[in-house]
Amino acid sequence: MPNLYRHIPSVDAVLAALDTVDDIAAQPRPLVRGLVNDFLDSCRADIRSGRVTEAEQLSLPALTPALTAFVRAASRPHFRRVLNATGVVIHTNLGRSILAPQAMDAVADACANYSNLEFDLATGERGSRYSHVEDVLCRLTGAEAALVVNNNAAAVLIVLETLGKGGEVIVSRGQLVEIGGSFRIPDVMAKSGAHLVEVGATNRTHPRDYEDAITEDTAALLRVHCSNFRIVGFTKEVSSAQLAELARAHGLPSIEDLGSGNLHPFASGELDEPTVQDTVASGIDVVTFSGDKVLGGPQAGIIVGKKDYIDRIKRNPLNRAMRIDKMTLAALEATLRLYIDPDAAPKSVPTLRMITAGQDDLHRRATELAAAIDSALPHLAQTELAAGQSRVGGGSFPERDLPTTLVRILPTASISADALRRALLDTTPPLVGRIEDDALCLDPRTLGDDEFSMVAGALTEALTRLTASGNAQ
Structure with a gap:
């Protein structure tokens, strides 16, 4: 065990390797250095617990994927963009109305x-x-x-x-x-x-x-x-x-x-x-x-x-x-x-545009969203369209439903809808949907057309991670 500690890369060597990762190199140097120290401390803990037993596991090339993911996740802003697929237009917890x-x-x-x-x-x-x-x-x-x-x-x-x-x-x-x-x-x-x-x-x-x-x-x-x-x-x-x-x-x-x-x-x-x-x-x-x-x-x-x-x-x-x-x-x-x-x-103010969106347009956009998802992850999940309801939200028009078309996500592996919902909160950017009848549902009413590819990317990231970890429940 004492010999293994000597194989942990130096902080300077790790920082030099991270300098080649553009989004991490753009972060404040003291922040990245602190996170590198935290990551290397976790390596020492892995040695003490017996989770690391070989020197090769501590080489810089071997550590780089986990190290990069750790620093990238820990250095991102706490207040950041999310994808609102809930169908609640004025979502109080997600920043209410978006600006024109x-x-x-x-x-x-x-x-x-x-x-x-x-x-x-x-x-x-x-x-x-x-x-x-x-x-x-x-x-x-x-x-x-x-x-x-x-x-x-x-x-x-x-x-x-x-x-x-x-x-x-x-x-x-x-x-x-x-x-x-x-x-x-x-x-x-x-x-x-x-x-x-x-x-x-x-x-x-x-x-x-x-x-x-x-x-x-x-x-x-x-x-x-x-x-x-x-x-x-x-x-x-x-x-x-x-x-x-x-x-x-x-x-x-x-x-x-x-x-x-x-x-x-x-x-x-x-x-x-x-x-x-x-x-x-x-x-x-x-x-x-x-x-x-x-x-x-x-x-x-x-x-x-x-x-x-x-x-x-x-x-x-x-x-x-x-x-x-x-x-x-x-x-x-x-x-x-x-x-x-x-x-x-109604066309210029996003909130009004979402509230007044027509059913035919929402069905067309749901079809396009489902196609984007199917194209990105054909082996990880399937999609289906279903009639649903949106809400204005923000304490406005209570108990008034807005008809919409939902995209239901059906993972092909034994991954629960709730596990997928939780995993999507840790993607970049996070994706917030809603669960109905044991399926994750996405409402195109509160998504922009330019966000469809990001939705597909977030689902790919979350499902890939869940499948690899076996954390399906």
Whole structure:
């Protein structure tokens, strides 16, 4: 055993060998050196355990394949691209909406160069970063003024803190929602300093419930989108127009949290959700919504409404703590500009394009995806097409399925669907699908045509590894 230790290559010899591997040579030298030391420590452990018994096993040529794989895997970024084959368009865990090319170009330009972020080119004086998106937001929504903060939770918080702090805010009991990450309306309201007043029953709330609850301490009336659930059956809610009229009659501001704001009027009966512009037109004073859900832009909390109220919110000191950066601003403006042409938006905004994809097109693309997979791994797996359902996701359009065509992966070896799913999480790039009826299913709705070859490559990598290791379960 002591003699075997002398055959372990030196760190410098290993580093010199790795210098010929382009992707590893591009990594920071201290990072690679540390990983090489870790790998050589594992070699010493293998000698002590008896897993290595011959000097030839420790030669540099013999170690290079495992060494390269180890360093390559350990040095890749923790935050990286994945292939979304789940069929969930706005996948909260996978980064929600992806940006349009125009938005990505705008972000790159904002990052690579100086900009007029807070500089008024007309006067040569200090300007406001919000001016870059306020006009287009007002044009698209019909609102008098607009403000953008870093997400919709922040938007709700700053609106309530500005208009409701120290007073009572009335909300329907059926709208006291909790969404992902334990975000609860009552908790946000408590943090804002406003006092929650619940009215109505869980399933039915009437205008008179609000009317009866209004006192001299009432600061605002609030309406909240139910996001990721629906109450069905014997139900009733007060509409936006009714709430706005009631608030005006009592000289109070009306607020509506739309959650996933929608600027696109989907075809009647297709996806029944209110648009931001419809909500503004109903008379609601302040409307909040997300930028990175159905709108298809970057993470942002958008606030639109009456100028008097928006100006008060802008002056709130919390606004500075919640403001958006130049990258978000660039991406948001570019995305919003795509909506100026309502006919072009479904083709230009990736989120809308995926949501509105037709069944014939999805079947054609599923056929092409299956062909790419069959061509890449004919001896490792077979594919078959099956009818399935996609989801919008992100708390939007809950319980509304989108018909699609799935590609089912059937490994030829005794490899379970779950083992394949786990193995695909360690490929480059990782591939995330879903399991249905003991088969791995891939939905083309959330994949780009240019990603089909990458999907085939990830499956080849995962199945080859599983077959070689015998780790089939």
